Amino acid sequence: MSRILLTFCLLIGCAVGARAGVVALHTPHTSLVLSAPKGGALQWLYYGSQLTAIDLSGITALGGTVAYPVFGLGTSSAEAALAVTHSDGNYTTDLLVADAAQMVQEAHSTLARIPLRDPVYDLCVDYCVRAYTDCDVVEVWTEIWHNESSAVTLRRYCSAVLPVRRGAVWVSHLHGSWAAEAQMTQQPLQDGVLEIRNKDGVRNGMQDRAEVMFSLDGTPEENSGRTIAAALCYSGNYQLRIVTNWSDYHRLFAGIMAEDAPYTLPSGERFVTPKLAVAYSDEGCSGASRALHTWGRQHQLAHGTALRDVLLNSWEGVYMDINEQAMETMMRDLADLGGELFVMDDGWFGRKYPRTNSQGLGDWQVDTHKLPHGIAGLTQTAARYGVKFGLWIEPEMACLRSALCEAHPEWVLRAPRREVTTGRGSTQVVLDMANPEVQDYVFSIVDTLLTTYPDIAYIKWDANMEMQDYGSGYLADTLQGHTAIAYHKGLERVWQRVRSKYPDVVLQACGSGGGRINLGVLPYFDECWVSDNTDALQRIYTQWGTSYFYPAVAMASHISASPNHQTGRVIPMKYRIDVAMSGRLGIEMQPRQMTAAERALCAEAIADYKRIRPTVQQGNLYRLISPYAHQGVASLMYVGGDKAEAVAFWWQLDTFCGQHLPRLRMAGLNPDRHYRVTELHRRAAQPLAVEGKCYSGRMLMESGIEVPAGHNGEQAWASTVLLLTAVD
Numbered sequence: 001m002s003r004i005l006l007t008f009c010l011l012i013g014c015a016v017g018a019r020a021g022v023v024a025l026h027t028p029h030t031s032l033v034l035s036a037p038k039g040g041a042l043q044w045l046y047y048g049s050q051l052t053a054i055d056l057s058g059i060t061a062l063g064g065t066v067a068y069p070v071f072g073l074g075t076s077s078a079e080a081a082l083a084v085t086h087s088d089g090n091y092t093t094d095l096l097v098a099d100a101a102q103m104v105q106e107a108h109s110t111l112a113r114i115p116l117r118d119p120v121y122d123l124c125v126d127y128c129v130r131a132y133t134d135c136d137v138v139e140v141w142t143e144i145w146h147n148e149s150s151a152v153t154l155r156r157y158c159s160a161v162l163p164v165r166r167g168a169v170w171v172s173h174l175h176g177s178w179a180a181e182a183q184m185t186q187q188p189l190q191d192g193v194l195e196i197r198n199k200d201g202v203r204n205g206m207q208d209r210a211e212v213m214f215s216l217d218g219t220p221e222e223n224s225g226r227t228i229a230a231a232l233c234y235s236g237n238y239q240l241r242i243v244t245n246w247s248d249y250h251r252l253f254a255g256i257m258a259e260d261a262p263y264t265l266p267s268g269e270r271f272v273t274p275k276l277a278v279a280y281s282d283e284g285c286s287g288a289s290r291a292l293h294t295w296g297r298q299h300q301l302a303h304g305t306a307l308r309d310v311l312l313n314s315w316e317g318v319y320m321d322i323n324e325q326a327m328e329t330m331m332r333d334l335a336d337l338g339g340e341l342f343v344m345d346d347g348w349f350g351r352k353y354p355r356t357n358s359q360g361l362g363d364w365q366v367d368t369h370k371l372p373h374g375i376a377g378l379t380q381t382a383a384r385y386g387v388k389f390g391l392w393i394e395p396e397m398a399c400l401r402s403a404l405c406e407a408h409p410e411w412v413l414r415a416p417r418r419e420v421t422t423g424r425g426s427t428q429v430v431l432d433m434a435n436p437e438v439q440d441y442v443f444s445i446v447d448t449l450l451t452t453y454p455d456i457a458y459i460k461w462d463a464n465m466e467m468q469d470y471g472s473g474y475l476a477d478t479l480q481g482h483t484a485i486a487y488h489k490g491l492e493r494v495w496q497r498v499r500s501k502y503p504d505v506v507l508q509a510c511g512s513g514g515g516r517i518n519l520g521v522l523p524y525f526d527e528c529w530v531s532d533n534t535d536a537l538q539r540i541y542t543q544w545g546t547s548y549f550y551p552a553v554a555m556a557s558h559i560s561a562s563p564n565h566q567t568g569r570v571i572p573m574k575y576r577i578d579v580a581m582s583g584r585l586g587i588e589m590q591p592r593q594m595t596a597a598e599r600a601l602c603a604e605a606i607a608d609y610k611r612i613r614p615t616v617q618q619g620n621l622y623r624l625i626s627p628y629a630h631q632g633v634a635s636l637m638y639v640g641g642d643k644a645e646a647v648a649f650w651w652q653l654d655t656f657c658g659q660h661l662p663r664l665r666m667a668g669l670n671p672d673r674h675y676r677v678t679e680l681h682r683r684a685a686q687p688l689a690v691e692g693k694c695y696s697g698r699m700l701m702e703s704g705i706e707v708p709a710g711h712n713g714e715q716a717w718a719s720t721v722l723l724l725t726a727v728d
């Protein structure tokens, strides 16, 4: 700590003293250094492990690269982070450092604001970097404004450019589709451009994800090697371009998708780009994940350091077939199993047009034919069974067959003077969140529910449609290019209002499954629904990818029926439970359909989960054996902050005769302490040979233990959850 303070003081000195213009920011283990000489170009000098004062004194000798390249002068062919058409039509921009960086000490971070100015035009950019003092993450973004005589047009407006020195660099990134989100791609970076982008308009996490991880020392390793993770915190369309050309660097250009979205910026208005969160670790991909997770829990997620309840969500149990009796039965069964929160999903609303797949969305009044005693009746029932109550809504959307659309056809998002394209059920439409009246209406849905029924503890906020038509009836004809950005600004305003009036309610971000997974929505939400695919085998892959950037506390992971409703796969309850327990545990099935043995197992596992919940939801993640490595097994573990407790998950992925499975070699333990191994909710007739025995952390990490093929399995589907408790 004293070293950090000393370095910080030296650096403040640097900013104003002999090495004027060097701006260095530090997290507990990393440093980011920029050169910002007044009247010169802003340069990115260094990002990596924390530097000493002596390192810093020689840092400029190592050279750097332009931190925020702009379009049009000198190298007009080069990739630009910012491109502007000035008020007189000039297409070029120049940005020089206008003044010394302003350093602001915040509660858990230091913010450097470096003012950049165009020497000819009255255009300004604040280049902002926030470095946390309690986790190894820096945030980088820009704020753009001008005082030109009339509006300027932003043609390109990245948040940041992250340079990664060429070498044996690999990149890991996530792609997917509905029910197959967050599939991992890992590839070496080569010359050319690798682009990861999203133009869904409404939810940006279903297909390509807005995060990347660079492994600087060759093939990505989970627990060794220098690694940089970068995550764009934004809920709308985005573009990540990794450009490798003539320079010595791979450069990640990250920001809002500017294609088809030129932004007209009036004089005096500030355009704030979303932040790019960046983490460095010399402990491999898992190390970079841990840095992001810690930052996520402490600074980005709503209630990130609180434990989450074990819930039952009604969707796969009854779909839209909601009725009072069914809800009560599920609540009772949940309580019997030891669960804590019941969530009623889609199907509970609509009077003139009772909810079906093709009608009623937008009319958030209880369907009293299904629920004669309304929400109040349900919250009372929940209280009777000692569980909390939550509710599904999809407030940014409506069906054309709804009282809402009959009353307010102008609230539907549509290209002016054109028919609207519909989605789900051939009637679903998106509401025009650019319109302040729609923002008020969407806020009022949540406000009315939470005010009328203060016992609602949880809301699942869904979004089941992309922006099919680009255009807003609210925006002027000349500003149609703002449609996607204005939608998200409007949405964010609503989320801010909800959070400031209802700070305690737990909110889940859902978008047809994992469509709303982005760190930009997490200041408002507590967790994300990872995927509509609840098949335990496929979830291992989806959750593995998701865990690269999201902590377990934010990953909703539910036990579902067998055969699984999405894949038809038959998987025993033990395995389904053991996969779901590695995230925020829930149930997504009709408990009535469980056999007596399954119910007993489920109840035992929920009790176990409550015991290990602090370690799973708040501990440090070490991914051990990747499902993508084709070793027949996947494994990961969580280690508590003080390393006194750890929980290891081991899932066999396939079953072949004569298979040689790897040993379970652990990570993150204290090598000098001894840990007792206890298997949780075992169903195998024979305990593991290591059951109840103690081993040093060193031995568990270097040599590991054997988990025999087929352990706990029913022919196939072997899995185990091991609790490690420090004994000295």
Ligand code: GLA
Binding pocket: 315, 345, 346, 392, 462, 464, 510, 511, 512, 513, 529, 531, 532
């Ligand atoms: C989406 C969600 C599901 C469920 C349905 C309800 O698909 O991802 O979990 O809530 O909508 O219509």
